[in-house]
Amino acid sequence: MSKHKSLGKKLRLGKALKRNSPIPAWVIIKTQAEIRFNPLRRNWRRNNLKV
Structure with missing residues (x-):
């Protein structure tokens, strides 16, 4: 990615x-x-951000 x-x-x-x-x-x-995990958790290799 660019600087x-x-x-x-x-x-x-x-x-x-x-x-x-x-x-x-x-x-x-x-x-x-009741709340066990963060649904917003993301891995940089598997999921892309739509930025």
């Missing part, structure tokens, strides 16, 4: 990076395992 990105693209990539993390363990405990 010089537009601001909008850079912000969207940054948001996707922050969103791509597992949920904390305390959330699983607090919700009594």
Whole structure:
């Protein structure tokens, strides 16, 4: 990817990076395992962002 990105693209990539993390363990405990995983989880090789 090019070094010089537009601001909008850079912000969207940054948001996707922050969103791509597992949920904390305390959330699983607090919700009594109703919420077990992050549905927004993404792998860079398998899933493409539509940016």
